[in-house]
Amino acid sequence: MTGEASVAAGSTIDALGQFELHPVLGHLGEALRFSQSPLFMLIAAAIVLVFLYVGMRPAAVVPGRLQAAAEISYDFVHDLAVSTIGENGATFFPFVFAIFFFILAGNYLGLLPFSFTYTSHIAVTFGLAIMVFVISILASIRFQGVGFLKHFLPAGTPVWLAPLLVPIELISFLSRPVSLSIRLFANMVAGHVLLEVFAGFTIMLAGLGAFGHILAIAPIAINVALTALELLVGVLQAYVFAILTCIYLREAVAH
Amino acid sequence: MYRTPRLFLFAAPLAAVPGRAVAAGMPQLNFHDPLLIGQVVWGAVIFGGFYLALSRFALPRVERVLTDRRTRIQSDLDVARKAKAEADRASAELLSARHEAAEQARAHVERIQSEARASADAHAAETAKRLETEIANAETRITQSREQALSSLPEIATSTTQDLVARLIGPQDEQAVASAVKRVSA
Numbered sequence: 001m002t003g004e005a006s007v008a009a010g011s012t013i014d015a016l017g018q019f020e021l022h023p024v025l026g027h028l029g030e031a032l033r034f035s036q037s038p039l040f041m042l043i044a045a046a047i048v049l050v051f052l053y054v055g056m057r058p059a060a061v062v063p064g065r066l067q068a069a070a071e072i073s074y075d076f077v078h079d080l081a082v083s084t085i086g087e088n089g090a091t092f093f094p095f096v097f098a099i100f101f102f103i104l105a106g107n108y109l110g111l112l113p114f115s116f117t118y119t120s121h122i123a124v125t126f127g128l129a130i131m132v133f134v135i136s137i138l139a140s141i142r143f144q145g146v147g148f149l150k151h152f153l154p155a156g157t158p159v160w161l162a163p164l165l166v167p168i169e170l171i172s173f174l175s176r177p178v179s180l181s182i183r184l185f186a187n188m189v190a191g192h193v194l195l196e197v198f199a200g201f202t203i204m205l206a207g208l209g210a211f212g213h214i215l216a217i218a219p220i221a222i223n224v225a226l227t228a229l230e231l232l233v234g235v236l237q238a239y240v241f242a243i244l245t246c247i248y249l250r251e252a253v254a255h
Numbered sequence: 256m257y258r259t260p261r262l263f264l265f266a267a268p269l270a271a272v273p274g275r276a277v278a279a280g281m282p283q284l285n286f287h288d289p290l291l292i293g294q295v296v297w298g299a300v301i302f303g304g305f306y307l308a309l310s311r312f313a314l315p316r317v318e319r320v321l322t323d324r325r326t327r328i329q330s331d332l333d334v335a336r337k338a339k340a341e342a343d344r345a346s347a348e349l350l351s352a353r354h355e356a357a358e359q360a361r362a363h364v365e366r367i368q369s370e371a372r373a374s375a376d377a378h379a380a381e382t383a384k385r386l387e388t389e390i391a392n393a394e395t396r397i398t399q400s401r402e403q404a405l406s407s408l409p410e411i412a413t414s415t416t417q418d419l420v421a422r423l424i425g426p427q428d429e430q431a432v433a434s435a436v437k438r439v440s441a
Contacts, residue, residue, distance in 0.1 A: 016280075016281055016282060017282075019281065019282040019283055020282040021282065021288060021290035021291060021294065022290075023290060032293070033289050033290055033292070033293025033294075033296070033297070034293065034297060035290040035293060035294055037290075037294040037297075037298070038293070038294050038297030038298060038301060041294075041297065041298055041301040042301055045301055045304070045305040045308075048305070048309075049305070049308055049309070049313055052309075052313040052317065053313065053316075056316050056320055059316075059319075061323070061324050061327060067320075070317060071320070071321065074314065074317040074318070074321070075321075093314070094306065094309050094310035094314050095306065095310075097309055097314060098302065098305055098306040098309050098310075102302060102305060120283065121283045121291070121294065122283050122284070123283065123286075123291050123292070123294065123295050124294060124295065124298050127295045127298055127299065128298075128302075131299075131302075185283070189281075189283070
């Protein structure tokens with residue numbers, strides 16, 4: 001995302017140009033509405049699948065490094081799903097695994113220069129959040145029937161409080177996909193805008209002559225630190241998304 | 256979590272950036288862009304395929320390897336536990352056999368000792384009996400000798416007296432001397 005093309009006209013920094021969608025594969029991509037965002041989704045999915053395939057190919061009893069990494073990622077998400085959701089966690093484990101690694105791979109791919117971060121698009125993150133929302137509602141109906149609606153009135157509440165509490169619970173329930181999607185989207189956008197802006201500073205300072213060349217080191221140093229921070233934020237946001245998914249699913253399957 | 260420093264860093268350059276970037280609006284919110292909706296549809300397709308590939312192929316493969324490992328470790332542990340139990344049993348058997356053997360040996364030694372003691376006692380008793388018999392025989396013989404000696408005493412005394420009398424006063428009536436001796440010694 002630190003492509004030189006996004007620094008427009010030298011004197012201004014186009015921090016948001018990196019989020020623009022462009023069709024790939026020429027006219028075919030245009031006709032299919034295929035931009036670089038789905039392209040990177042494909043790459044991310046392929047990387048995860050290849051990682052699991054190549055990692056598990058030896059199927060050794062004593063794993064090598066790559067196999068150990070594949071097994072650790074499996075165990076990590078499996079423990080997360082089972083410990084959070086409960087005994088039905090294994091049912092939802094592939095879904096949680098897909099969510100976690102789809103977001104993680106997207107976040108990390110976006111840190112590579114000239115790549116695209118599909119998790120920086122609210123449409124994508126909201127789509128994921130709505131999917132989690134719908135699946136948790138379907139799971140609620142499947143596991144609890146229509147009775148799951150009684151969660152909107154917490155147990156032991158006096159009936160006269162219901163007109164107040166039910167709307168509050170309803171709003172908090174409906175705001176879940178919004179908070180889930182905006183959290184991820186905002187974190188990704190903020191990180192990438194920052195990287196872009198400081199990269200732009202470097203270029204602008206470099207235009208000021210010898211003194212500027214020395215000063216230009218500072219934003220580069222900041223960008224190095226920001227990249228480290230983004231590596232942390234990338235995995236953290238994927239984890240937060242996955243664990244909130246698990247928490248919503250636990251409420252759905254709990255009796 | 257990292258909101259405070261990030262927001263600060265975020266706000267600082269935005270304030271410095273001339274209005275153009277902000278005024279242009281975020282491309283993410285340009286919902287007239289067909290590519291924006293296109294990526295959601297594509298995203299759904301790709302995520303669906305990703306989920307299917309994971310749940311049908313990739314993850315069961317990992318699970319199979321993990322399960323195999325668990326069962327193998329479990330069976331190895333079972334074998335090891337069984338071997339240990341057998342070793343324990345064998346060691347216990349060895350111990351009890353040794354204990355038994357020691358008991359037997361002790362009993363054997365005791366029996367031999369008591370036998371030896373008994374035979375020694377029997378031997379001693381036999382010896383004592385033999386000695387007693389011999390003592391009794393000897394006493395009998397002594398008594399007989401004494402009696403013999405005592406019974407021949409009057410005869411000797413008579414003959415001695417006859418000799419003495421014959422030397423002193425000449426030959427006398429032997430019968431009278433014998434009766435005289437008999438009278439004196441009685």
